[in-house]
Amino acid sequence: MTELQIVDVRLQRGQTTVFDGLKLQLTERRIGVIGDNGAGKSSLFRMLCGLETPATGQVQINGVPLLEARQGKPGLVGLMFQNPDDQIIFPTVGEELALGLRPKGLNKQQAMAAAREMLAQRGLAHWAERAVSSLSQGQRQQVCWLSLLIAAPSVLLLDEPFASLDLPGQAKLAQDIAAASQQILVSTHVLDHVRGFERVLWLEQGRIRGDGPGSHVCRAYEADVAARLAASAHSRAQGGALHG
């Protein structure tokens, strides 16, 4: 099992200090990440796969600094981007899936054959030559997931992977996540997708506000949102009474 560790990290993005003194040990097989817009979910994932470098502190894999651990092992941590257009590089679906197999030593033909086989197994054989630009947003999100699945990194980071999927697509992805043997972290605003996870992190302005079994943490976040809504309705009503 791969163990990700965040050791006393400060992360700066532009003018924003996203994390300051963040410490986390991530050992559970399924970890959900929830919280308001701007709480730091994407930043956490980008940092865990090396796209953002902390100003101080460190991300470690099995006790080894991330950059060192990834040398010669590009398939250690994989990110499914929130926006498919940030992830997809190649013009066709087949080529995009094949890309994930090249680090495993397959040549171009072998990688394309494996990509075609995977698509065929999922009833999507006709997608192999399909231009990515001709796919809908949800279909592009599916391609991003399949790219990660075929590349099979040890740790999968899925940043709002359900966002554009239709209901059957969401159900299929949830099944795939349940069946995968790797460690998977999922950020989402749809709490039902992570409520059953053994661990959920609730981020609030870059700090850990909740950390525990999915059912407990999701309930606590929902209660907090309800309380905030009630407080703002109350203050609006008071404002109305004052001006009435």
Ligand SMILES: Nc1ncnc2c1ncn2[C@@H]1O[C@H](COP(=O)(O)OP(=O)(O)OP(=O)(O)O)[C@@H](O)[C@H]1O
């Ligand atoms: N490229 C950037 N430059 C500067 N600040 C950024 C950048 N990207 C994000 N931020 C800031 O970092 C903080 C965390 O953003 P992040 O995207 O990690 O939040 P999030 O929890 O993923 O939000 P959402 O739910 O909207 O996707 C926010 O205050 C955001 O404004």
